[in-house]
Amino acid sequence: MGKRIFLLLLGLFVLHRAGAQNTYLPFGSEEYHLLNRLEALSGSLSNDLFLNVQPVSRLDAVHFLREEKSDFYNAGWSNTDQYNINRALSISGEWLGQNSDGAADSKHPVGIFYRKQPDLVHVNKNDFFLVINPVLGFQGTYERDNARKPLWSTTQGAELRGRFRDRVGFYFFVTNNYEEPVSYARDWIGKWGAIPGAGKYNRSGNGYQYLQFRGYADIALIKDHISLTLGYDKHFIGDGYRSLFLSDFSEGAAFARINTRIWKLNYQNLYTVLKPQNSASQANKYATAHYLSLNLTRWLNIGFFETVTFSREGHYEFGYMNPIIFYRAIERGMGSPDKVALGFNFKALALKRLSLYGQVLINEFSTKEIFSGKGYWANKWGLQGGIKYFDAFTIPNLDLQAEVNIVRPYTYQHYRSLSDTAISNNTHYNQPMAHPLGAGFAELLVLARYQPMPRLAIDAKAMYYKQGVDTGGINYGNNIFLDYQSRPGDYGVSLINGPEASCFLLSLNASYELRPRLYFDLGGTYRKYKVEQDILPGNSNLYFSAGLRLNLARRDYTQF
Secondary structure, three states, rough: HHHHHHHHHHHHHHOOOOOOOOOOOOOOOOOOHHHHHHHHOOOOOOOOOOOEEOOOOOHHHHHHHHHHHOHHHOOOHHHHHHHHHHHHEEEEEEEOOOOOOOOOOOOEEOOOOOOOOEEEEEEEEEEEEEEEEEEEEEEEEEEOOOOOOEEEEEEEEEEEEEEOOOOOOEHHHHHHEEOOOOHHHHHHHHHOOOOOOOOEEEEEEOOOEEEEEEEEEEEEEEOOOOEEEEEEOOOOOOOOOOOEEEOOOOOOEEEEEEEEEOOOOEEEEEEEEEEEOOOOOOOOEEEEEEEEEEEOOOEEEEEEEEEEEEOOOOOOHHHHHHOOHHHHHHHHHHHHOOOEEEEEEEEEEEEOOOOEEEEEEEEEHHHHHHHOOOOOOOOOEEEEEEEOOOHHOOOOOOEEEEEEEEEOOOOOOOOOOOOOOOOOOOEEEEEEOOOOOOEEEEOOOEEEEEEOOOOOOEEEEEEEEEOOOOOOOEEEEOOOOEEEOOEEEEEOOOOOEEEEEEEEEEEOOOEEEEOOOEEHHHHEEEEEEEEEOOOOOOOOOOOEEEEEEEEEOOOOOOOO
């Protein structure tokens, strides 16, 4: 109740100062790949578009795409790029200008419905804008060696977005989902008591049923510079396929977000309310994060990240509300047991086709111990390095990406204090908030996307990782839900700690867009998981899937 009152009062306090508002691109939107692609091919970073902080503003995306479209002939974009730009501008056409509507007219409207191509209901007049769309999905999966054949998943819901008198922007998304996952995903759900990307769920027949909700209201405190967003949604910080800071893998969370943009700087304050892993806990769990992103040159962006995760019984730690403090200093000053992490992010554009990126995460380390070679347990850090290659080998709209992620054991773990019943680890709804694998692993990813024609996109992924396994009741540091005080010792901790597990995954998917945001999907995945000396059961999975989805991202079981 306290968090709701706080968010309401904060919203009322600033509402009278609102001058303009915004809405944001949903996760899984095709626009994200387009924006990254065009930015790299342009060879220059935009001071109005910071793609390492997601979700991305529709207004910023439209302004960027409109500028790129105006330079179409000089930039040498392909006809497919032109199609993608026009499609993206149509879907977010309300931002093309004052009192304008750039959404493409439908050739075959149905009464008052689908007068605009992307939208079932589209209203834009008298300082009021509203879009309402159905959200539908149906997918069938055939898995080799699975007794339940086939597996079915369905989604029904609605989304709406709009603005009122250019003062408040809003977005709501709600779906009812029934899911019969493939066998290794079902094992993951059984092990962790969570459905990837979802919150509360129930067993239903041979599958699981759950509701998903996303929603927010956005207000500009200072037009074009400072905005406040209140709602329930996911977030992502970084430039890679993965994030070692904060990712969209887990369920959304209640949040308050303040975003400040001045000159070449973008600074975000994020305050979230999390679900403790212990459902019986009387304490509330929270996380507060700062991320400062700076375009140091026209081709180089750097970012600094800090976060604190903490739990309290009945109140938020207001010391963490200060938007400019350095958390490590205040945490020590309060003598609190809260979990603090720091990070560095970079992105560099090169040769108008390459984008290099990386992250460094530091949870804790001892300068003396890190170079001693003794494997000190508290040297807790993570590294990411990646490269994106657009129009690879001069083939139009063939984009490649390679990424390496390494995270030391115990990195995201924390401990349970005597006065607390919730562990302040980096989790939410029994799911990692950063990398899906948790800790104690080394991972290699190779991704390819090819769009041979405007409506057809082909995606391929190869993933290989090695990770330590916690067995025999021993905490080797790979399971981030455990209390690190249960570790067996302080030294001899290697990157792959405990028995070694390895996983290889290969997937190929094709999506054809029948009309704006209506897709037919067809794909297949092979995955093999093995633990050394067969200490734990391994598995080999091969499955094929096909389905239709409308205004919905494709369900992905290839994250782990």
